[in-house]
Amino acid sequence: KAGVTQTPRYLIKTRGQQVTLSCSPISGHRSVSWYQQTPGQGLQFLFEYFSETQRNKGNFPGRFSGRQFSNSRSEMNVSTLELGDSALYLCASSTVDRRLDTQYFGPGTRLTVL
């Protein structure tokens, strides 16, 4: 079974631009979660989507948004990029409930904001 894939793997943007990251979960997984990993703040939860609906949300500004499609693929969008948005963005999928099910992580998208 193919793992979680994320595209692109690397991105370089400038302040003020917007960016869209993509995540394809493991086949059959309906829950997709996004996390931001930075050296200063560590791993922080952004949001979780389940069956095309945002089920949970972390404490991030509205510039961070996402969506999920009927095939469970998910996209994350960051508008008006700031230098502090430079991070590794990780996507994870699980079958239904990440409290009980294993979350499988993708390799991440490394975003650099100049």
Added chain:
Amino acid sequence: GDSVTQMEGPVTLSEEAFLTINCTYTATGYPSLFWYVQYPGEGLQLLLKATKADDKGSNKGFEATYRKETTSFHLEKGSVQVSDSAVYFCALSDRTGNQFYFGTGTSLTVIP
């Protein structure tokens, strides 16, 4: 709010040494607890988990016991190998499943 605190690294051990990485949590009710591992150049992988008090998670020689009385979930391994060199993250899913929190990570280096 809920949170996870794990011991600072980096940790350097000789092969076959005993490993303990401390993790304590703050949460309302009964969260689920996890240890994830990130090998160099790779993504996070679930190492083990426990979903209720007194549960013991185990995998690849690693163990952790969910201790409600001490709000802890310490990771242990009796004899580490060079291949165990990685960053280890303690994590918590709150009782509703709405939020997921990671510790800051502990870097482990095992030397031959």
